[in-house]
Amino acid sequence: MEEKLQKPLKNLDLNTNRGRGPENKILVSAYVSSSRMSPLKSKPPSLVSLCLGVIGKHLEDMIPCLAEISVMFPSDIKMSIAAIARRKKLLDDDVIICLADSSWEILDVGGSDVTNSGLAKVAEICKSLRAVDISRCNKISSMGVLELVQHCRSLETLRCGGCPSSESTARRSLSIFKPNLSNVEGETWEEIDTSEIGHGGQSLRWLVWPRIDKDSLEMLSSECPRIVVNPKPSLVAYRADEVPREALPDVALDEPFVKDIDPKTWVVTGVVQKPTSFPLSNELSIAEKFRLAFAERDARMAPKRAKNARQRQRRAERDWMMSSDEAKAMVFASKATRSLHKS
Structure with missing residues (x-):
């Protein structure tokens, strides 16, 4: 239809008094309607995304030799493969250790089979981590959190909770974030060595724990005022205290690394996939x-x-x-x- 209308519209001047006849008005109206109704062309997926989709569909077969193959991959590709493995319920200690890269700044192992030892090993490799999601991890305890904060001195955001085991881990980890002033030497605050204040986690600022209990929230508010629990997005942009994207529970930490990949890549036949965002629907009806x-x-x-x-x-x-x-x-x-x- 648009091609048929193009020819008579070549000589039609819409900004002058010409072309005001009824037939021209109908012609112009039809052209505008057809232009609005024409579908927008979506951006085709990149070659990298297509290749990652193929890798993801056959990831089960590649896991035995993943340690040898992953050496050739750049850090962002490793992160994408880890995100696919997590969604396919294949992420465990062996997989995440094979893929861990020293340049990583985020780590999302939420809902996986990663254990304390696997988390500790990844923390030793990825010492620049700023945000970590360990929510819904049944095999990670407060010992794993302690290893994490001791190796990753730049950790700012921690996401936890979501299942009974992870809720218990979060409560037991509060003592790690509390400052310890009992053995501090020095007469003034300026003389205090920050390494003596606590076991670790001095840089932690954002704690995402959607179902935090009242006692834990009060303890954090009184003894760890530097930590903001379940922060809300800032209304004013470019503020000094603007909440980072990693501290918002609406999307997964690793979502940017799989946003251009076909979701069918990690669909498992016969298994209902859990949402990638925080599992607020775990509660029974x-x-x-x-x-x-x-x-x-x-x-x-x-x-x-x-x-x-x-x-x-x-x-x-x-x-x-x-x-x-x-x-x-x-x-x-x-x-x-x-x-x-x-x-």
Whole structure:
């Protein structure tokens, strides 16, 4: 349609008094409508993204030789492969250690099988880490957090919580961030050596813990005022205290490294993928809570119901015997039979 309209519109001057006839007005209106309705051409994926998609689809087969292959990859490609592995539930100690690069400034192992030893090894390699996500990691404890803050002196953002194990890890790690002033020497604040104040994490400023409990929040507010818990985005741009993107839980830390890759790359057949953002939907639905509560109550009341049923049966038998002459005769006959056998 647009090609048909181009020819008559060549000589049409829209800024003059010419072309105001009804036929020209209809022509101009149709041209504008067709221009608005024409679909915008999307930017084609880059060759790197296409190659990463192919690698991601066959990542399971590449893991045994990943240590040899990853040596040839630049740091951003390693980060992309780690992000794909995390989404495909393949990220563990062996994979993340093979891919770890000394130039990394972010580390996202949320929801993976990385353990304390794997996190400690990566922290030794990637000492420039500024933001780390260990949320939903069942195999990382406060010991892993201690190793992380001791090796990464530039750590500013830590994301945790999201599952019972990670919630417990976050609570146990609070003592790592608290300043320790009991053994500090010096009469003035200027004379205090910052390395003596705490075990580590002196540079930590942003803590993303969506379900932090009240006691932990009060402790951090009073004893660690430098740490901002669950920060909100700044309304004014370019402020000194502007919240960095890594401290916002709406997207994953490694999202920029896979944004141009086809999401089908990490789809696993038969497995429902969890969202990459913070897992606020882990909580059971109200209907499921009611069902579990009813099942628990039913199991708890089962012995009592059985006891009541036996009592009702005995009561019914007793009432039947007291109200029926035939039942009384049968009882007396039974007693007589037992007495004869005893004698």
